[in-house]
Amino acid sequence: MLVGVVGKANVGKSTFFKALTLANVEIQNYPFATIKPNHGIGYVRIECADKFFNVQCNPREGYCIEHNRFVPVDLIDVAGLVPGAYEGKGMGNQFLDDLRQADALIHVVDASGSTNENGEPVEPGSYNPCNDIKFLEVELDMWYLRLIKKGWDKFARSVQQEKDHDIKIVKDLTSHLSGLKVTEEMVEEVLNNLKLDRNNILSWTE
Ligand SMILES: Nc1nc2c(ncn2[C@@H]2O[C@H](COP(=O)(O)OP(=O)(O)OP(=O)(O)O)[C@@H](O)[C@H]2O)c(=O)[nH]1
Ligand SMILES: [Mg+2]
Known part of the structure; x- marks a missing residue:
């Protein structure tokens, strides 16, 4: 620890x-x-x-x-x-x-x-x-x-092109932020709290 x-x-x-x-x-x-x-x-x-x-x-x-x-x-x-x-x-x-x-x-x-x-x-x-x-x-x-902003645009574009990206987004984000010790549970909680559209990652604002 x-x-x-x-x-x-x-x-x-x-x-x-x-x-x-x-x-x-x-x-x-x-x-x-x-x-x-x-x-x-x-x-x-x-x-x-x-x-x-x-x-x-x-x-x-x-x-x-x-x-x-x-x-x-x-x-x-x-x-x-x-x-x-x-x-x-x-x-x-x-x-x-x-x-x-x-x-x-x-x-x-x-x-x-x-x-x-x-x-x-x-x-x-x-x-x-x-x-x-x-x-x-x-x-x-x-x-x-x-x-989080580092490399975000490239990441968002590549995720958006994936099939079933609305389902994969939690796993994708967790691995994108693994350098910050972010877990899948944290990502899930934040996506829910902020009511972010999982279908359209490119629409997310700062
Ligand atoms: N009275 C009092 N003085 C303290 C205490 N803790 C630290 N000090 C004094 O506060 C001053 C700063 O202590 P540091 O431990 O160097 O503080 P720091 O946060 O590491 O400082 P930077 O590395 O410069 O950011 C020193 O003169 C310490 O002796 C405390 O609990 N009480
Ligand atoms: Mg010090």
């Missing part, structure tokens, strides 16, 4: 990442201290089934100490985002491509409100951190949009 640590610049992403992985990473009180992504492994502690059998197991992944199983989770800490990153502000958002295969993202927020929208230190409580939650979703959506 791969978990990405995301959020505005200078909010404590690398600090959180370091606490989880014990990796020695750059932590600074200014925006864009992290540029190259940091990879590491954190462990989730669960009670091991070997307790029930009163034996000591030797797991292939992670490790087990006195019936405590430490399950490894891959983590990646990336550069910070600022509003308008998808238009190239700050470090932009191209670096998010490293997170395409992530199963989940953790959004780190500076709840003390002591960093402004560009991640610069300000008086605690003078910035409303709710703004960060909203803008980060926009930045992530714009990132997905860019990836």
Whole structure:
């Protein structure tokens, strides 16, 4: 499993990442201290089934100490985002491509409100951190949009020419978006929610 640590610049992403992985990473009180992504492994502690059998197991992944199983989770800490990153502000958002295969993202927020929208230190409580939650979703959506649009016209035309394309569309879209870990269930749900015409893919708007 791969978990990405995301959020505005200078909010404590690398600090959180370091606490989880014990990796020695750059932590600074200014925006864009992290540029190259940091990879590491954190462990989730669960009670091991070997307790029930009163034996000591030797797991292939992670490790087990006195019936405590430490399950490894891959983590990646990336550069910070600022509003308008998808238009190239700050470090932009191209670096998010490293997170395409992530199963989940953790959004780190500076709840003390002591960093402004560009991640610069300000008086605690003078910035409303709710703004960060909203803008980060926009930045992530714009990132997905860019990836989905890549090669879309060619894809849509070739699907439209297939026999029974209204039935095959779910499978076709899933394989087209497999680089984003999209599943058939997700595609089905979105097609239904947006009431997209499966007979005419070329009519779909952005
Ligand atoms: N008070 C307080 N300070 C924190 C906390 N977490 C991180 N910091 C401080 O916030 C500053 C930024 O921390 P980083 O971990 O480098 O933040 P980042 O989000 O990785 O920053 P960029 O990589 O530049 O985007 C550092 O001075 C940290 O010591 C926290 O929970 N409380
Ligand atoms: Mg960092």
